[in-house]
Amino acid sequence: MPENSAARPIRVGLFVTCLVDLMRPSVGFAAVKLLEDAGCKVEVPEQTCCGQPAFNSGDRTAARDIAEKTIAAFERFDYVVAPSGSCAGQIRKHYPELFHDDPNLAPRAAKLAEKTHELVSFLVDVLGVTSVSSDFTGEVTYHDSCSGLRELGVKSQPRLLLSGIPGVKLVEMNENEVCCGFGGTFAVKYGDISDSIVSKKTENVTKSGATTLLAGDLGCLMNMAGKLQREGKTVEVRHVAEVLAGGIDAPPIGAPAEAAE
Amino acid sequence: MSARADILSNIRRSMGVNGSERPRVATVEERLERAPRGVVVERGRGSKEERLALFVAQAKGALATVVEVESRAEVPAAIAAYLRENNLPARIRRGDDPRLEEMPWADTALEISFGKSDGKDLTAVNHAFAGVAETGTLVMTAGHENPTTLNFLPDYAIAVLDAKDVTGDYEDMWSKLRFAYGKGGMPRVVNWITGPSRSADIEQTMLLGAHGPRSLHVVIVKG
Amino acid sequence: MTAHPTSPRFKDNARQALDDAQLQKALGNVRVNFIERRAAVAAKLPEFEELRDSARDIKDHVLAHLDLYLERYEEAVTRSGGQVHWARTAAEAREAVLAICRRVGAKTVTKGKSMISEEIALNDAIEAAGMKAVETDLGEYIIQLRHEAPSHIIAPAVHLNATQVESDFRKHHTHLDPARDLSQPTQLLTEARTILREKFLAADVGITGANFLIAETGTSIIVTNEGNGDLTQTLPKVHIVIASIEKVVPTLEDASQILRVLARSATGQEMSVYTTFSTGPRRPGDVDGPEEYHVVLLDNGRSAMLGTEFQDMLRCIRCGACMNHCPVYHAVGGHAYGWVYPGPMGAVLTPTLIGVDKGGHLPNASTFCGRCESVCPVRIPLPKLMRHWREREFERHLSPATVRWGLGFWAFFAKRPKLYRLATGLAMRALARLGRTKGRFASLPFASGWTDHRDFPAPQGATFQDQWKARRNGRTA
Numbered sequence: 001m002p003e004n005s006a007a008r009p010i011r012v013g014l015f016v017t018c019l020v021d022l023m024r025p026s027v028g029f030a031a032v033k034l035l036e037d038a039g040c041k042v043e044v045p046e047q048t049c050c051g052q053p054a055f056n057s058g059d060r061t062a063a064r065d066i067a068e069k070t071i072a073a074f075e076r077f078d079y080v081v082a083p084s085g086s087c088a089g090q091i092r093k094h095y096p097e098l099f100h101d102d103p104n105l106a107p108r109a110a111k112l113a114e115k116t117h118e119l120v121s122f123l124v125d126v127l128g129v130t131s132v133s134s135d136f137t138g139e140v141t142y143h144d145s146c147s148g149l150r151e152l153g154v155k156s157q158p159r160l161l162l163s164g165i166p167g168v169k170l171v172e173m174n175e176n177e178v179c180c181g182f183g184g185t186f187a188v189k190y191g192d193i194s195d196s197i198v199s200k201k202t203e204n205v206t207k208s209g210a211t212t213l214l215a216g217d218l219g220c221l222m223n224m225a226g227k228l229q230r231e232g233k234t235v236e237v238r239h240v241a242e243v244l245a246g247g248i249d250a251p252p253i254g255a256p257a258e259a260a261e
Numbered sequence: 262m263s264a265r266a267d268i269l270s271n272i273r274r275s276m277g278v279n280g281s282e283r284p285r286v287a288t289v290e291e292r293l294e295r296a297p298r299g300v301v302v303e304r305g306r307g308s309k310e311e312r313l314a315l316f317v318a319q320a321k322g323a324l325a326t327v328v329e330v331e332s333r334a335e336v337p338a339a340i341a342a343y344l345r346e347n348n349l350p351a352r353i354r355r356g357d358d359p360r361l362e363e364m365p366w367a368d369t370a371l372e373i374s375f376g377k378s379d380g381k382d383l384t385a386v387n388h389a390f391a392g393v394a395e396t397g398t399l400v401m402t403a404g405h406e407n408p409t410t411l412n413f414l415p416d417y418a419i420a421v422l423d424a425k426d427v428t429g430d431y432e433d434m435w436s437k438l439r440f441a442y443g444k445g446g447m448p449r450v451v452n453w454i455t456g457p458s459r460s461a462d463i464e465q466t467m468l469l470g471a472h473g474p475r476s477l478h479v480v481i482v483k484g
Numbered sequence: 485m486t487a488h489p490t491s492p493r494f495k496d497n498a499r500q501a502l503d504d505a506q507l508q509k510a511l512g513n514v515r516v517n518f519i520e521r522r523a524a525v526a527a528k529l530p531e532f533e534e535l536r537d538s539a540r541d542i543k544d545h546v547l548a549h550l551d552l553y554l555e556r557y558e559e560a561v562t563r564s565g566g567q568v569h570w571a572r573t574a575a576e577a578r579e580a581v582l583a584i585c586r587r588v589g590a591k592t593v594t595k596g597k598s599m600i601s602e603e604i605a606l607n608d609a610i611e612a613a614g615m616k617a618v619e620t621d622l623g624e625y626i627i628q629l630r631h632e633a634p635s636h637i638i639a640p641a642v643h644l645n646a647t648q649v650e651s652d653f654r655k656h657h658t659h660l661d662p663a664r665d666l667s668q669p670t671q672l673l674t675e676a677r678t679i680l681r682e683k684f685l686a687a688d689v690g691i692t693g694a695n696f697l698i699a700e701t702g703t704s705i706i707v708t709n710e711g712n713g714d715l716t717q718t719l720p721k722v723h724i725v726i727a728s729i730e731k732v733v734p735t736l737e738d739a740s741q742i743l744r745v746l747a748r749s750a751t752g753q754e755m756s757v758y759t760t761f762s763t764g765p766r767r768p769g770d771v772d773g774p775e776e777y778h779v780v781l782l783d784n785g786r787s788a789m790l791g792t793e794f795q796d797m798l799r800c801i802r803c804g805a806c807m808n809h810c811p812v813y814h815a816v817g818g819h820a821y822g823w824v825y826p827g828p829m830g831a832v833l834t835p836t837l838i839g840v841d842k843g844g845h846l847p848n849a850s851t852f853c854g855r856c857e858s859v860c861p862v863r864i865p866l867p868k869l870m871r872h873w874r875e876r877e878f879e880r881h882l883s884p885a886t887v888r889w890g891l892g893f894w895a896f897f898a899k900r901p902k903l904y905r906l907a908t909g910l911a912m913r914a915l916a917r918l919g920r921t922k923g924r925f926a927s928l929p930f931a932s933g934w935t936d937h938r939d940f941p942a943p944q945g946a947t948f949q950d951q952w953k954a955r956r957n958g959r960t961a
Contacts, residue, residue: 023941062899225941226938256920267572271783275788451761460623463644
């Protein structure tokens with residue numbers, strides 16, 4: 001593993017994820033700030049998506065084609081970091097599986113998998129970051145997104161960094177490890193069931209008394225924010241990277257742009 | 262082709278084997294012969310005293326009641342006392358286990374009937390083959406000595422257990438059983454019993470005495 | 485009931501279940517009780533995770549040598565005076581059972597809880613043959629009165645409340661005094677105990693399933709909390725065990741390893757109340773026990789799963805932990821799955837047994853949250869296996885056309901980064917302008933599955949990649 005020496009900073013390829021790219025670039029910039037503050041040199045190669053929607057829909061061919069592009073775009077970096085447990089999990093856990101029978105791509109997929117990390121666990125587990133400087137104030141609760149939690153072991157790392165922010169009070173909700181009901185295309189294909197699951201989640205969020213809901217995956221956040229807003233709840237929803245980076249000027253997810261200005 | 266031959270050949274086709282490969286056969290023979298123990302559970306590794314204490318704690322945790330007596334001679338009186346305390350008639354049914362036979366039943370007022378239960382007995386006494394400390398589990402073996410029906414039909418099941426027969430874990434118990442019955446030999450039935458019968462099938466509410474005994478009482482003979 | 489799966493109507497089933505207030509209340513019990521108990525009891529055993537590995541390894545070892553262990557098992561059963569009947573299909577298994585029942589002139593057959601019995605729809609066959617089948621597990625008894633299938637593999641009546649059970653008892657137990665109080669679960673239990681005690685004593689044949697079969701000794705194992713399985717198999721003249729071929733394990737020690745994770749994963753108990761090891765019929769000198777001991781060994785498609793990507797599913801020990809921890813199961817309950825096996829294990833197993841054309845919804849109706857795999861005592865990669873079904877459906881063009889089209893459209897761009905940036909850049913700016921005032925959309929024509937239930941956040945504007953590029957070029961987007 002390369003050392004963070006003055007001679008050569010760690011080169012991180014930011015896999016921004018398609019959702020952040022399209023829906024909420026502020027999360028991408030928060031990730032860049034956190035990585036640069038930790039001494040990394042961040043680059044953003046031209047990219048689209050990790051291919052998970054195809055992979056999880058059973059379209060292995062498309063999933064492979066897209067994954068191959070991602071491998072080619074990112075293999076030159078020391079590390080690949082994504083502000084998402086789901087997309088990082090796709091590269092880390094499922095790319096090797098996708099190419100296990102391809103003698104040319106299997107080693108490349110394995111190498112990329114090894115150096116790919118979810119943002120917050122990268123900061124804490126790889127870079128050894130123990131605190132961040134953020135001006136955020138508020139009572140927050142943290143939802144453990146499934147892939148990050150169960151595929152990558154993201155659990156304590158965001159809590160460690162959040163608890164070090166002077167203005168932040170972390171309150172845990174019940175069932176914080178239970179799925180929010182997003183599940184990618186599941187939320188649309190099985191909307192009724194997804195709704196039932198996310199309703200339980202928003203109930204737990206509301207009961208926690210927190211004024212801000214955080215998580216590390218934008219898909220889950222959009223699902224929970226959309227439900228909270230449909231229910232007329234005032235809980236604000238943000239990606240954990242925004243709070244860790246501080247200096248927020250983007251309105252919360254699903255809130256009108258004018259309100260923040 | 263018979264169903265048997267068909268199923269076996271399907272399995273072999275799926276696995277790409279023919280069933281007579283020496284290494285596969287040898288692996289199976291070896292495993293059956295050696296019966297490896299797998300992961301050992303630390304909590305069962307204590308001294309004789311610790312094992313007994315663990316058995317008692319675990320059995321009580323499973324909602325059995327437990328009394329300890331010093332010698333076999335004290336068992337009938339202990340059972341009579343248990344029946345009195347629970348306002349039960351002084352009547353039991355039991356098999357002809359020699360360990361029970363030699364106890365001084367005549368010293369009590371207990372009325373005793375013998376053999377299997379027809380479902381009308383309120384209380385029965387069986388002698389346990391062993392107890393397993395790790396979960397407070399009684400091990401009963403079937404036979405005329407201790408009829409299986411006595412473990413299940415009465416409302417109140419009483420088991421007598423020798424403290425020296427308490428093993429730390431299931432594996433030690435199986436060793437003891439193999440020693441008693443020979444390798445590959447099994448009593449017709451081995452019953453592991455951990456507490457009294459229960460069900461949580463209605464609204465997940467745990468209730469005792471579903472079909473089997475509402476109560477399980479263990480008399481441990483220390484001597 | 486099992487003959488006609490309603491799995492193809494999964495979405496309608498789910499909708500009904502979601503609208504059933506009583507069911508939703510009952511499912512709340514699953515969501516809390518099973519999960520907390522399992523977590524507590526697992527935490528008390530330091531070796532629990534290691535035992536899960538051990539259980540997985542034992543099952544894998546068996547599957548790699550299944551033909552040989554089945555032969556050894558049969559030899560041992562025969563040695564102990566029992567008889568093994570091999571059944572390729574559900575029909576052969578039913579016929580094997582019926583042939584024994586007819587030969588002994590059975591009128592009443594008592595039954596311990598068995599998922600294989602559900603799989604082969606045995607009760608219907610027994611009744612059609614003019615005999616009476618009586619389920620004796622309390623939950624199974626209740627659903628038998630209601631002519632329902634189990635909604636959970638270890639808690640068959642978990643979808644019901646006490647009031648429903650009371651009304652079923654009053655309807656079927658015609659001797660009941662209408663004035664008798666049955667408002668408490670304990671009174672219902674007493675009533676069932678009384679009724680079933682008579683059935684146990686009158687039965688001619690007792691049928692149980694098996695949690696394990698032991699090759700070394702020819703032993704079958706059942707695990708219950710009620711003791712009903714023991715009364716079922718001990719009192720009648722004939723005991724029939726019905727079990728599928730993958731239930732065999734090598735030795736008593738192997739069974740013990742797996743038993744340590746079974747109850748803990750299932751009900752959160754350290755050990756179930758009754759674990760019974762049965763080897764052959766009554767022996768000389770015995771005063772009780774069955775005179776005949778039969779085992780019906782069912783394949784029903786399992787041998788064809790070996791060597792495929794679904795082989796891992798054959799490790800399943802039917803503990804129910806996957807459904808206890810499944811958000812989809814918590815939302816819709818077991819009946820929505822439309823056949824015998826619900827939850828994540830059912831989502832994998834059902835398509836193999838009834839065909840992916842009928843069971844195809846089930847592996848799709850998952851968020852892939854992975855909680856099932858994280859608690860599976862034999863570490864079955866359930867989401868991965870569900871994904872394999874999705875792959876087969878995609879290959880066979882069984883996935884809905886709209887899904888395929890949408891996916892193809894999206895993949896076209898995802899494979900072409902430059903085109904993707906151009907298209908998404910334009911689209912997001914447009915969408916952002918539309919959603920700027922509210923910050924979200926209450927309805928979107930292409931995503932009503934989403935917006936029927938929740939708002940859709942508006943994008944911020946220019947994409948990250950466009951902004952990033954602009955920034956690197958020294959200007960703001």
